[in-house]
Amino acid sequence: MLSWIMGNLATILISAVLVLAVCLIIVKMVKDRKQGKSSCGCDCGSCGACCHGKKEI
Template sequence: MGTVVVAAVLVCVVGLILKGMHKDKKNGRSSCGGDCSSCGGRCHR
């Protein structure tokens, strides 16, 4: 039973993180910071 509770909490936390990342991307904000040299090649400009 404890494993199920921990798994449910982890799923909720990951879901909230993904929701926040999606919201930030929708609003034009990203973790890249606009500096493509420090982005590791993932910059989409």
């Protein structure tokens, strides 16, 4: 078991860093969402939601 871990140490470390980065991004997105911030850069608190409604043809 130890030899397998040592043989794959680089892959394990890189995977751990990537998982950590994804988790931090998700936490930041949830935190921003709770504060009313949007990923588009606009303030959804003052948005009239005209761009989110049904489009008329």
